[in-house]
Amino acid sequence: MFDLFKKNENKGSQDVKVLRDTLLRFIKEELQKSEGGEGRHIKGIHLFISANAGERHLYEGAVYWEEKDRFKDEVQRIADDFALDLPENWIMEINFDMDFPTEAIKSNALPLAVFIRTKDHTLQRSGTAYIRILNGEAEQPEYLVSSDKGKVNIGRENKAQVEQGFFRINQIAFPGGSMNESNKFISRQHAHIEWNNDDQCFSIYADEGGVPPRNKIKIKTVGNDNLIKLQSTHIGHKLEEGDQIILGESAVIEFSYKSREKEG
Numbered sequence: 001m002f003d004l005f006k007k008n009e010n011k012g013s014q015d016v017k018v019l020r021d022t023l024l025r026f027i028k029e030e031l032q033k034s035e036g037g038e039g040r041h042i043k044g045i046h047l048f049i050s051a052n053a054g055e056r057h058l059y060e061g062a063v064y065w066e067e068k069d070r071f072k073d074e075v076q077r078i079a080d081d082f083a084l085d086l087p088e089n090w091i092m093e094i095n096f097d098m099d100f101p102t103e104a105i106k107s108n109a110l111p112l113a114v115f116i117r118t119k120d121h122t123l124q125r126s127g128t129a130y131i132r133i134l135n136g137e138a139e140q141p142e143y144l145v146s147s148d149k150g151k152v153n154i155g156r157e158n159k160a161q162v163e164q165g166f167f168r169i170n171q172i173a174f175p176g177g178s179m180n181e182s183n184k185f186i187s188r189q190h191a192h193i194e195w196n197n198d199d200q201c202f203s204i205y206a207d208e209g210g211v212p213p214r215n216k217i218k219i220k221t222v223g224n225d226n227l228i229k230l231q232s233t234h235i236g237h238k239l240e241e242g243d244q245i246i247l248g249e250s251a252v253i254e255f256s257y258k259s260r261e262k263e264g
Helices: 013-034 056-062 068-081 181-185
Strands: 042-049 091-096 112-118 128-135 142-146 152-156 159-161 167-169 172-174 191-196 201-206 217-220 244-247 251-256
Touching: 013 042, 013 056, 013 068, 013 112, 068 091, 152 167, 181 251, 201 217
Parallel strands: 042 091, 152 172
Antiparallel strands: 042 112, 128 142, 128 251, 152 191, 159 167, 191 201, 217 244, 244 251
């Protein structure tokens, strides 16, 4: 993988600044293709970064990972300099550890790609991710989820009879006969995960057994101590790398784009 910082032994803020400048130049070159009033057709700029574990913190610093709107503001200034006339509601999305979509433009210098979404060009891409069990006992320690498999159900037992006598198949199943205390608080129809192509991400939704007053779903994101509670079956949570989801009282699953086997 290309290493922008091989000649600089001091890994610090200067490295991050150089990386940010290089990244913004790459985006600028792609945005310049939208000069002449074409900028108003842009709905979103999507950045895909495939940095290794040792360099990810540099890329996170370069895109202000904890202050995502700040990086968007820098891209907006570039657009203003070239009078691209971006619409007010354009979005900036940054994704780590994902395969590059075929439509995205790859950088020759950095392990990243950019896709500029217009009103008549919707990104059609696929995704894969992993759900690993941190607490509680499921049938597998880790599950692969993919965009082409549709909805992935989570619940107690892999085949559970629900209301009106119908059966639900839980692809991520916590056996009801387990001696693990955490399994007792997982509903037969607790939650599901599905791919949203418009948002280009996986989202988790509560099902009937996963919203109050029944068993609950709480989510803790990396770098944020505030728990997100799902209160409705219609409003999901967009999953990000490292999200931990508490099912019921104490069962915990983790969302990641990396397999545990690959990390080992």
